Amino acid sequence: MMGKLRILVAVVMFLEMVSTTSLGVVYTESGRVQGKSIRLGSRRHMDVFKGIPFADVPEMFEKPQPHPGWEDVLMATEDKEMCLQLNLLMTDTRGSEDCLYLNIWVPHGRSVSTNLPVMVWIYGGAFLIGDSMGFNILGNNLYSGQEIADKGNVIVVTLGYRVGTLGFLSTGDSSLPGNYGLWDQQAAIAWVHRNIRSFGGDPDNITIFGESAGGASVSFQTLTPHNKGLIKRAISQSGVAFCPWAIERNPRKTAEEIAVRVNCPIDDRMANCLKMTDPAALTMAGPIQVISSPDAPIVYNLVLTAVIDGDFLPDEPSNLFHNAADIDYMAGVNDMDGHLFAAMDLPSINLNLVDTPIDDMKTLLASFTKDKGEAGLEEAYSTYTSTWGTKPSRKDIKKTIVDIETDYIFLVATQAALYRHAANATRGRTYSYLFSEPSRLGGMGRPFPSWMGADHFDDVQYVFGLPFATPLIYWPLHRKLSGYMIAYWTNFAKTGDPNKGDLSVPATWPRFNKTGQQYLEINAQMDQSYVRRKMRMRYVHFWTSILPSLPDVSEESI
Numbered sequence: 143m144m145g146k147l148r149i150l151v152a153v154v155m156f157l158e159m160v161s162t163t164s165l166g167v168v169y170t171e172s173g174r175v176q177g178k179s180i181r182l183g184s185r186r187h188m189d190v191f192k193g194i195p196f197a198d199v200p201e202m203f204e205k206p207q208p209h210p211g212w213e214d215v216l217m218a219t220e221d222k223e224m225c226l227q228l229n230l231l232m233t234d235t236r237g238s239e240d241c242l243y244l245n246i247w248v249p250h251g252r253s254v255s256t257n258l259p260v261m262v263w264i265y266g267g268a269f270l271i272g273d274s275m276g277f278n279i280l281g282n283n284l285y286s287g288q289e290i291a292d293k294g295n296v297i298v299v300t301l302g303y304r305v306g307t308l309g310f311l312s313t314g315d316s317s318l319p320g321n322y323g324l325w326d327q328q329a330a331i332a333w334v335h336r337n338i339r340s341f342g343g344d345p346d347n348i349t350i351f352g353e354s355a356g357g358a359s360v361s362f363q364t365l366t367p368h369n370k371g372l373i374k375r376a377i378s379q380s381g382v383a384f385c386p387w388a389i390e391r392n393p394r395k396t397a398e399e400i401a402v403r404v405n406c407p408i409d410d411r412m413a414n415c416l417k418m419t420d421p422a423a424l425t426m427a428g429p430i431q432v433i434s435s436p437d438a439p440i441v442y443n444l445v446l447t448a449v450i451d452g453d454f455l456p457d458e459p460s461n462l463f464h465n466a467a468d469i470d471y472m473a474g475v476n477d478m479d480g481h482l483f484a485a486m487d488l489p490s491i492n493l494n495l496v497d498t499p500i501d502d503m504k505t506l507l508a509s510f511t512k513d514k515g516e517a518g519l520e521e522a523y524s525t526y527t528s529t530w531g532t533k534p535s536r537k538d539i540k541k542t543i544v545d546i547e548t549d550y551i552f553l554v555a556t557q558a559a560l561y562r563h564a565a566n567a568t569r570g571r572t573y574s575y576l577f578s579e580p581s582r583l584g585g586m587g588r589p590f591p592s593w594m595g596a597d598h599f600d601d602v603q604y605v606f607g608l609p610f611a612t613p614l615i616y617w618p619l620h621r622k623l624s625g626y627m628i629a630y631w632t633n634f635a636k637t638g639d640p641n642k643g644d645l646s647v648p649a650t651w652p653r654f655n656k657t658g659q660q661y662l663e664i665n666a667q668m669d670q671s672y673v674r675r676k677m678r679m680r681y682v683h684f685w686t687s688i689l690p691s692l693p694d695v696s697e698e699s700i
């Protein structure tokens with residue numbers, strides 16, 4: 143009798159345990175992994191896998207190689223180290239060379255999920271810093287996939303890739319071709335394609351998304367011939383391949399500067415010497431000039447970036463859009479994406495009681511149009527002052543400076559990429575947005591002026607559902623906005639149409655085409671009237687058509 147009771151109790155306990163909907167141990171190509179199962183509600187569970195290796199520990203300045211595999215069940219429950227990089231004060235390094243890992247969030251309802259759409263996140267950080275979890279805000283990691291996965295019912299993957307010197311140094315030839323960080327991202331995408339079915343994902347339904355350098359990375363991953371058939375959809379937030387900072391045209395110069403700093407010769411022994419140098423020393427030697435000014439804008443300091451290496455990028459991005467023709471593409475910018483950069487070049491823009499001289503604005507414009515000399519500056523100046531009255535206010539000048547940086551660093555390039563994608567995409571769709579929720583740091587008694595719009599990076603917190611994860615530091619309207627963005631993003635990941643999917647949206651977002659150039663403005667107040675056309679047309683026309691048609695000053699002087 144007692145024996146039977148014991149068996150009964152054991153059976154009940156067993157049922158309790160298995161009533162947790164979970165994948166349990168998962169088989170991957172390299173070995174078995176087990177994550178952590180968390181309970182989100184009575185009929186809602188999630189498996190979270192942290193730190194699954196998608197490649198072996200990389201050799202310095204080499205493409206990533208397949209992982210050799212493991213025997214036992216790998217407990218994938220701990221965050222791995224970020225890729226070796228400078229710390230925030232740039233006084234030391236942090237992280238490890240052993241950093242090619244990814245994290246996976248898999249939501250389940252009553253039964254274990256199968257065939258879910260997959261969203262793969264590529265972090266930003268100027269190709270210099272960043273990691274797959276993002277910094278911690280009141281106990282929540284910024285890039286935790288939990289809210290997106292739960293609300294949107296999609297699998298979320300976040301990946302690590304090499305940054306800084308170790309990710310992007312290039313000698314401009316075959317000795318150290320560069321783009322190592324992009325190869326890491328590609329290896330992770332290919333790993334997801336090969337393995338995600340075991341995690342309940344649909345390998346034919348993969349969307350990659352990313353912001354800033356991550357947005358440009360997304361763009362590169364769609365343009366390279368090496369991802370053929372792996373990516374179904376892509377979202378670039380504030381960064382595309384056409385951005386003036388995304389590709390380094392003279393990588394040899396930077397490689398030589400680094401070589402000098404680590405005491406390597408700059409002749410044909412340079413590559414070998416660099417390969418034998420301490421990785422932390424190389425990371426510290428990555429050139430960062432934090433001091434900027436209108437005649438040396440911060441954007442020109444981004445020199446460890448992608449290169450046209452004849453392999454990952456066989457050609458100029460504009461000649462690679464046929465590779466993205468089947469991919470659904472969504473891209474957009476924040477209405478004051480340039481504010482962060484403008485504030486470094488001209489700190490006075492944030493000081494309400496201080497004038498920012500018009501001459502400083504002219505110097506900045508001259509930097510951005512320097513190839514075209516005096517004629518370029520004149521055209522630029524008349525374009526950007528055309529809406530001013532006879533006497534511009536302090537605010538007019540400051541806002542115009544932010545507009546100039548937004549246009550030059552992000553907005554114009556994004557419009558060009560959308561246009562190019564729409565022209566080439568035979569099957570893929572194209573969607574354009576402008577995110578305009580005002581920065582929470584703007585207003586009286588706050589660091590930024592009252593006219594602040596959405597600064598660079600402001601969109602990310604809403605896409606990742608931070609207002610839900612850390613409700614204490616947000617208002618209900620932020621949760622509304624976050625819900626809208628998760629709906630558009632995950633609907634798009636499921637169907638290629640941000641309006642169609644499991645979640646309802648506040649406005650129908652029309653496709654972008656060459657003639658209409660429709661886009662959606664996104665903020666907490668939005669409704670159907672936020673559908674707009676031809677984003678900053680006059681300025682896009684200036685940078686893409688008027689300015690390039692002027693002769694280069696170097697040509698003129700010949």
Ligand SMILES: *[C@@H]1O[C@H](CO)[C@@H](O)[C@H](O)[C@H]1NC(C)=O
Pocket residue numbers: 460461462463464465565566
């Ligand atoms: C498509 O892209 C290629 C380069 O990748 C370009 O040469 C071609 O003109 C584009 N087609 C259209 C219709 O724009």
Ligand SMILES: *[C@@H]1O[C@H](CO)[C@@H](O)[C@H](O)[C@H]1NC(C)=O
Pocket residue numbers: 257258259344346347635636637
């Ligand atoms: C992608 O996922 C959605 C939602 O699960 C599904 O409707 C669709 O058929 C899947 N496949 C493709 C190729 O879109």
Ligand SMILES: *[C@@H]1O[C@H](CO)[C@@H](O)[C@H](O)[C@H]1NC(C)=O
Pocket residue numbers: 652655656657658660
């Ligand atoms: C572009 O979009 C507009 C508005 O949605 C539509 O009326 C027009 O027919 C589209 N043009 C092309 C060439 O698809």
